[in-house]
Amino acid sequence: AQSVTQLDSHVSVSEGTPVLLRCNYSSSYSPSLFWYVQHPNKGLQLLLKYTSAATLVKGINGFEAEFKKSETSFHLTKPSAHMSDAAEYFCVVSDRQGGKLIFGQGTELSVKP
Amino acid sequence: NAGVTQTPKFQVLKTGQSMTLQCAQDMNHEYMSWYRQDPGMGLRLIHYSVGAGITDQGEVPNGYNVSRSTTEDFPLRLLSAAPSQTSVYFCASSYSNPRGGPTDTQYFGPGTRLTVL
Numbered sequence: 010a011q012s013v014t015q016l017d018s019h020v021s022v023s024e025g026t027p028v029l030l031r032c033n034y035s036s037s038y039s040p041s042l043f044w045y046v047q048h049p050n051k052g053l054q055l056l057l058k059y060t061s062a063a064t065l066v067k068g069i070n071g072f073e074a075e076f077k078k079s080e081t082s083f084h085l086t087k088p089s090a091h092m093s094d095a096a097e098y099f100c101v102v103s104d105r106q107g108g109k110l111i112f113g114q115g116t117e118l119s120v121k122p
Numbered sequence: 123n124a125g126v127t128q129t130p131k132f133q134v135l136k137t138g139q140s141m142t143l144q145c146a147q148d149m150n151h152e153y154m155s156w157y158r159q160d161p162g163m164g165l166r167l168i169h170y171s172v173g174a175g176i177t178d179q180g181e182v183p184n185g186y187n188v189s190r191s192t193t194e195d196f197p198l199r200l201l202s203a204a205p206s207q208t209s210v211y212f213c214a215s216s217y218s219n220p221r222g223g224p225t226d227t228q229y230f231g232p233g234t235r236l237t238v239l
Contacts, residue, residue: 018162045230052126052212052230053165099164103224109155109180110224112164 032100145213
């Protein structure tokens with residue numbers, strides 16, 4: 010069975026400093042992994058996805074994530090936070106058998122001026 | 123393209139009332155799904171459909187019914203609302219992969235915020 014754990018429910022950074030949102034996954038199969046972002050009172054938007062190509066995945070708005078099989082991790086990073094990055098971020102796993110998406114609990118990112 | 127649309131945006135129900143949450147997409151996607159979002163629990167899959175006339179249960183299907191008579195529409199029905207169904211509901215769609223599940227990118231609607239008193 011697949012599962013995903015986001016290690017922080019809330020992360021607070023200052024504008025211009027790096028962002029790190031942590032995600033560990035469990036999967037019986039070679040997984041597809043995603044990060045979605047949800048701005049307040051909005052739907053979810055895909056930030057980036059890993060599907061067994063390059064282990065370092067670049068997404069929109071300067072975000073990237075690295076797939077580390079040995080650590081079963083898929084942490085999301087950004088070199089310099091912007092005020093507009095304040096949102097909730099979800100790490101998601103989907104198994105290659107064509108199953109459903111399994112969402113993590115979410116990490117709320119706050120960005121201080 | 124309007125993408126994925128959901129109506130209503132907000133709804134308040136009394137316990138025992140019924141209602142239908144509407145979802146429509148204009149991208150000709152085969153796969154559609156309903157999720158509920160509760161604080162600290164992420165999104166959980168309620169029901170999904172891999173095409174017109176085909177539906178199946180997700181992780182938390184109890185208390186909800188769905189049907190898929192057309193490719194475009196995937197309504198979610200609450201037959202007898204309960205306070206435990208107070209949540210934000212998201213509809214999503216994507217193309218289907220060869221195994222019948224969603225492809226990598228799902229498109230989400232803006233959500234319906236439901237309160238059951």
